Amino acid sequence: MKALEERILKDGKVYPGNILKVDSFLNHQIDIKLMDEMAEAFYEKYKDAGINKIMTIEASGIAIAYAVGRVFGVPMVFAKKSKSLNIGGDVYSSTITSYTYKKDYKIILSKNFLSEKDNVLIVDDFLATGSAMKGLLEICRMAGAKVSGVGICIEKGFQKGGKEITEMGYDLTSLAVVEEMTDDGKIKFRN
């Protein structure tokens, strides 16, 4: 998506360790107009897929999921990061690994809000190693929900997440795929 790539080039900041900071418009301060444009792009792709629910994970996925749910006219639901390893029976849970914080944690979703009746579009702001996304996909499997697509704002194409999720058979749509970042701050997108 052209507008997103241009915005990344204009306002994104590259830091050592392949860190891309886009917190001025995507995941700390939010540019709502850009977010709504991204939601429209996902809608164009999936509008005929019969989607009845948008799913994401807190916290930075919530804004894009809200925007996408709005254009689809369906509810959105977000998985929570659990503070406790003791999980009750009324939730689906999956263990994911945070590479940023070098530890495992659980994500949970109430069984009341996802079932085999649901046809889901999962969205998130970033895809890198894919650990969080695989946790969400596992929760959908547990619930018996259909996953019609995975929609990502920015994919780090040089990390394994995108490839693995595609190989698992899911339909992945990334609005911008960063192919390469150099330590002097240059960003190259996949065509």
Next chain:
Amino acid sequence: MKALEERILKDGKVYPGNILKVDSFLNHQIDIKLMDEMAEAFYEKYKDAGINKIMTIEASGIAIAYAVGRVFGVPMVFAKKSKSLNIGGDVYSSTITSYTYKKDYKIILSKNFLSEKDNVLIVDDFLATGSAMKGLLEICRMAGAKVSGVGICIEKGFQKGGKEITEMGYDLTSLAVVEEMTDDGKIKFRN
């Protein structure tokens, strides 16, 4: 706000310890149409206040803040709960107490996204003891930002937060104020 009160009566669940669960439409699964209606109510109240930024705290404030930012046509920014007590110099930070989890933690906001040029409407899904809200207000004070209003979806009127924030001189707008909840599940609203 009538539609919100009716929805709380219909789908809210009361649990011992004055817990009100509204996770089917407000803070786990999100009813986007209702959220947009709440945003319109805040807009009606504050549309002439010159607001240029909406502020909230992750995670469950993000959806309503997005909706409100959208109707105002301004960016929104959310404070983050810090995993580290070591906070760098490029953020404002404030310590707040979680009564749910019985511990203190820091909330942070990048200095890039709030300054004395900002005229802020702070919004959140819930107001009870007011600890998180006071943290957000302290960050606005540090930044020199003007706070034109505090907008809350559901206030627990029998807890101290609303009274204290009003006494601090802020203009508080709660769309539903729960005056009383009984252990048999009855909910009474303030007129």
